[in-house]
Amino acid sequence: MSQKIQSVKGMNDLLPVEQKDFKLTAAFWQAFENTVQKWAARYGYRQIRTPIVEQTGLFVRSIGEETDVVGKEMYTFADSNDRLSLSLRPEGTASCLRAVVEHGLTHEAPQKLWYMGPMFRRERPQKGRYRQFHQVGVEALGFEPAQIDAEIIAMCADLWRELGISEFLQLEINSLGNREERAAHRAALVDYLRRHEAALDEDSRRRMDTNPLRVLDTKNPDLQAIADNAPRLADYLGEESRRYYREFKDLLDGLGIAYRENHRLVRGLDYYNHTVFEWGTDKLGAQATVCGGGRYDGLMAELGGKDTPSIGFAMGVERLLLLVREHGCLNADAAPAVFVMQQGEGAVLQAMKYAAALREADWDVLQFSGSAKLQKQFKHADKSGARFALIVAEQELENQEVTIKDLRGTHGQTTVPAAKMIEQFKLWSE
Template sequence: MSKIQKIKGFADLFTAEAGKYTFLENTARAVFSRYGYGELRTPVVEFTELFAKGIGQDTDVVGKEMYTFADRKGRSLTLRPEATAGVVRAFVESGTYQPGGVHKYFTFGPMFRYERPQKGRMRQFHQINVECFGSASPYTDAEVLLMLHDYLSAVGLTRLSFEINTLGCPECRPSYRGFLTNYFESLSADTLCEDCRRRMATNPLRVLDCKVPGCREATQGAPSVQDHCCPTCRENFDVVREALSASGLAFTVNPRLVRGLDYYQGTTFEVVSGDIGSQSSVAGGGRYDGLVKTLGGPDVPGVGFACGMERLALLLPEQPAPAPDFHIAVLDPSGLSAALLMARRLRARGLSGQTAFEAGSMKSQLRAANRVGARLCLILGGDEISSGTVVVKNLATGEQTTVSQDSVENAILP
């Protein structure tokens, strides 16, 4: 009988690797809560229309990468390829918006995209997302970037580069799109890849984000969005840069940074690592004013970011499980019940550990205790069982003492 294997692009995360994700999530809770963000959990399955309207019908994500299927009623459902659209849907559906209020959320969990699996990029991947609704101030953009820096620093990452840009707004972007389109049309017909020729008609800004070397070389002379911003967008971007500089956060302005989703406008940013090869972006985001209205809500501004947990995990050392406090070694079968009850009492006092489920030799039991790295081995042999005692052996020093089973927790509490 052939064994069933996991699907390509999906991963099993055992304790040491899973510990990295737990660490990333717990650190996110600690850092983001200090900025007033609360946790939100949204479904992993949504109606396909949400992503088609929110992300953009002509994006690669919607056009090529989504896991979409019909349910038994014939409705089109999709495993979420990103989190922002679902958070916006929840925000709108809940009706929690209050004029003048600012609403801050963070979330994390699995996302799904059908693309070629590679280092740091899987078909089921995990993201940490932050979304802030209700403030159009550029100082909000700056604080979100500073919070992202604080988070990445808290998880111990240092060799990172922050890149920022502005994509303009609905007032100035149409003019810039026209300049871009004229520039691209002036190039030779075979200069750009097939995807970029399609993007010229749907969203010419996305041509600037193409990773094909020939396209990047051909578009080096493309007009810069910053040269075509309206006064308001230019002023907002100046405020963001000045606030980051005053806070001591080093950054570079990257005029080619356009992100991959249609809902971005205004400030955009990415964080790049020099330690994980070509897939170097570990976080990115920006402002998405207009998205809430597009998805049926009020005209509420928004800004946020996502961190790819797989890529962050590549930069972290293993997070081994904490060593247990005790291992109960049972040398005689008549002690198995007492060991089970003793372990329960010890755990109730906040200690961690395990007990043998079968009696064994002293050698095998000590080997089991050392294998899990226990601090103490509690030994129940025939003599201890008959006298109601237990031998407490310190595995680091070899010292041991005999105490009553009824008071063993008091004897071993650190």
Template sequence: MSTHKKIQAIKGMKDILPEANNAIEQSDFWMAFEQVIRKWSQSFGYRNIRTPVLENTGLFVRSIGDATDIVEKEMYTFIDSLNGDSLSLRPEGTASCVRAVLEHNLLYNNPQRLWYIGPMFRHENTQKGRYRQFHQVGAEALGFKGPDVDAELIAMSYDLWCRLGLADCVSLQVNTLGQKEERQAHRAALITYLEQHQDILDEDAKRRLYTNPLRVLDTKNPALQEMAENAPKLREYLQEDSLAHYQTFLSMLDGLGIPYIENHRLVRGLDYYNLSVFEWVTTDLGAQGTICAGGRYDGLIEELGGKPTPAAGFAMGIERILLLLEQKGGLTDYITPPDIYIIQQGEGAPLYALQTAQQLRAAGFNVIQHASTTSFKTQLRKADESGARFAVILGENEVKDQLITIKDLRQEHPQQTLNINDSINQFNIWK
């Protein structure tokens, strides 16, 4: 027995396995979800982009904001021992996407619709639906100014809920954050208002009072709800252009028939947002109710060194969606078992099984070959447990005559012994 202590995964960072007790930890569900995502993103004309998980810390400080919880408390940051640079594991995907677009000049006379998928990292307390390594799917529309793209992103996310069978258990909340100058005027009025209520503010609200007062309105503390509800409304400080953008955005949602709730306290946790913001929420996951969020961020590209360029996007948490799908019984239709399980025994059968498997795969079938010398009965049980539709049985007689015996494991068809070409035809007939 080894005396060495086992090394385990870091807290809040999950292994995703071929077999597991829940959807979050089972790779079949992830692969099924990713299959849906690829077809869905392609149907809207969004193209895939892949960026490193490690970036210069300054990218996130400049984009997300140095007064946000993410930058202040949650990023995994360290000093590169080779050159002394401060590096961080990415806590979200938009900043990396924009950095890559600027670095490679993708916006030169050509707006971009992009999507990404991958792990993000935040050092926070772990709980159901919230992990230190978590995964997101995001979509970014770069170079599009009008509210029609804002509405397209809503339509895109709504389309995914319909594909996944989740449209009846999520709801859409929308708001507008106006422009920077309008938020500054509102911020001054909000600070004055909050200062008048300092005696009831909790520690989190006091910490944000002068650095990010808009986030105080998003408090989940029941004792602060009435105070937050009566605070000055950003809407009261919006100018004509911002109001027109928002009203057109809402009219487009109405025209699409997508229901929504206006939530004037919806502010988002990242500094780069302006104008339209939105969240898709559910009541079926407890405290982790937001499964997708986004909005417009017209100033971010300029903030990161590019020319002033309009942009909008969203990100959704894969783990939370899988939790919701698990509750609703979704995704099982997308999990594809093997078509054929090859059972083999006897002299020459292992090689013949290998050759047969290759021929069947070349014909377009997914094939598992049994690779041990257990009994036919045991192998047939394994074939049934695999979920395969058909079994191919190869014994010494099949090897000698260069034939295969085929068995339908799911329907009442008679077992047949045929050559490989006739077997392929028979599989297609039975399917």
């Protein structure tokens, strides 16, 4: 017997049923996708879909060559002619903006775009963090005022309410200022870290010269005091950046959205400026962040487009759905509405016709396949989770009737003329 080939570690199959080590089902996922599509449309966002493979240079230029994502986590390989370096996308913003610039989408009007799809990072798999993971991303391109910053926060809050998880998520915000202000802070921060270099761990020493802001975001408890006493970016913000940040916070206050200011919140990618934010939870262990984003006003120009004020966010679908599954609410009932069973000569064809009529009337129908006693078919009906059973046996065929049984409710069983079948289903479903 040939040896089984298993999936790649950190890349999960999505099955109709729960797995031992991966509890999300395809039906639960589909219910979330349907919710997201309606939610994005309510705010005027249109969907964009981009390839999962891009030129490596796109991510080097946008995310930053010295970031952990580009330096350590990307899946990168040479094209077949060895002339081009390609990478599986590790995040969605760069791909979305590449498409916007390439096709000139912002030439005539600002754009509100959203996407959903797989991303890839080579890292240690753990609960809520996988090598192939999925994100829902939202990008608002060409909108300048702090109003759009507050709107996308409100947009997130609306989704959390719809999913029943508002009480389990905490919003943290910060301002990273502009390029010049970040440069001044970076110089002071590097000087400070050099004075404490002996106490830093290996990751922090590596980041000290390449991405020193990430040192402030360390999870190492031994470095918390050093991070707490480091120069704060807020102290280097000019009046214009402070005004922008105040206006943003005033809008959140006016909308009744609670938040906590975290001056160590920096996000992991180089392209952010001004507003940054994260929604986190203490219900998923160490992997607390389920959604994060911020402004990236200079990124469009960096990718060859016009200088365009922009803001966006991405949420980790696996983490979010784990939270919803345990603490929220999402209607993911994949059971058919009607289970059709048949017995007797000619019953199969007639039952198929009834099933077709029900489907045409927008009912989800599962028909038993094969020949078995009705008692066995009822066991299959019960296991399917169907609300109703439709029975077509010899007596029903002879009298042009159908028998309908309520498998989950209180209506019991009745026999009606076949012409009244759909009417009876509607009556019992009210």
